[in-house]
Amino acid sequence: MRQTTDTILMVRPSQFRKNEDTAVNNFFQTGEDTANNTQELALAEFNTMAQLLESKDVQVIVVEDSGQFDTPDSIFPNNVISFHGTKAVLYPMYAENRRLERNLNVLGALQKAGFSYDQIIDYSIYEDQHQYLESTGVLILDRINATVYCSLSPRANPILVQRFCEDLHYQAVVFEAFQQVDGDSLPIYHTNVMMSLGTTFAVICIDSITDEAQRKVVQQALKDSGREIITISEEQMNHFCGNILELRTKTDGDPLIVMSEQAYKHFTDEQKKKLATHGELVQTPLYTIEKYGGGSARCMIAEIFHT
Template sequence: MITRSIADFQRQFAQLPATAPGCARGAFLVTPLGFHLAEQSASDNRYMAMHAGVDANAALAEHAQLARRVSALLPTVCFPGDAQTPDAVFPNNVFATAPGRSIIGRMRHPVRQREAERPDIRGFFRDIAAYQEIDLSTLDGVAELTGCLVIDRARGIGYCGLSERCDEAGAAAMHAAFGLRLTFCFELADGEYHTNVVMSVLAGRALVIAPGGFADAAVAQALAQAYAPRTLLLSAAQKADYAGNCIALSDDSVWMSERAAVSLGPDQRQDLASWGFRIEAVALPEIEKAGGSLRCCVGEMY
């Protein structure tokens, strides 16, 4: 089912137990070679620091540390970046997986559409990992994969924020491509470009959410209630510090940038710990100037 109805979502959520693996079995990243800020992306990404100078070497060092840390937990593949595709450091918007399938997104901006054409990444998933390729890149719509679609993998539920980066055609295409049981669509607040900046489902058993990122407060309330009492509410300032752009890479760890981790209060840290999550923080100050954070850097292999 694909729905925009809060009542439909609540009814279906109650009938979908968390029985599938909630975390990925591997990760893939794209290095920030030739790192700079893409002007096209800045047209609808207010998180980008377009007036700040960027240090490409510092971005490479940050990313190498991220890759090292993630690879200590999961098998991790790193693909080289390219100065012609500066946003490729955030690969989860263009490439994603579900069990047995690789999915290629339909990006809004040409600078990101070029990423979807990469034969090496396509070939890796198709020929080496033996995934069935589902190519949405020619879709008549916009579907920026797990940027706009936050997935509760354990339940097979997709939370799709509609904005310039995803429309209803894109939501329907992703629902089918990921093999979801339920997709709940809603409008993001003005100025928000991706759902994974305003919420994250942690291993199917907890929710991190910034209510101010939603156009309809009732939607945010319904999501928070669905995962209660394991719901972590974020302030606008914490959202701006990328605390919503986090990811559970194992059943007992939640990963976020150092900036995001510092923004959390003692009670929030205690809540995560009581729910069985240790915080793994990685410093990404240069990469975050490009308008995304740790979750955006990590592609998941299911």
């Protein structure tokens, strides 16, 4: 099993804005969205990123958000669906308006592009029980070693983490990670803002795991996986240094490490030097999406594993 893919899904937004339904526990959404051109700016950032990845020899399948539904966060498809060979998984979403993203018919678009799925696992029924699991936003998959890392939060229910592991044959490393918000220590809403796994590296804000025993378990699991561990500070995490993703080129399989321009600027020179030994660093400006959406480059990509 490969850790990375050369084919991705992205959703072009039609009504991007700060989603007040998610801002209640996504503290990476900053500032009030009073601009009248937020969608226009986000669309430009989206198009730039999609074109950049295509120029780097990544197959980008773009689904158009028609605007028929109130889906301000549709630009972040990795929270709603994940792909595992011929299996696709749909997830229960914390915010009610994010559940509308399932109406965008992503699977239909993929079928037109030549990808079919013989099993669809649908966890969305757990929304009725107020249990949530927001896909690879909360589940950091080590596909090589069949291990999933998950920081528990209102968007990551431990029962559903176990259900995912049983259905997809993973083992779980579960912990709690926190960030400082106005002097309070609060759960980080998505694991993928505090850690990222590549084929041979791991980026993690280890200090966000305040329980020493949990921190040691995570560190040991990463060490056992053989990856180089690159630690980032909470300040770097707040600038989306943890929200990065390794992809690979379609022709030669060369590794690419995709991140926002903001994240790139906040990595130290030494950290960038280390990362560059694992793949080409690809950066793109996502300031509007990051400020109002509270997510970055990784959140915008749903990886398609088709073999």
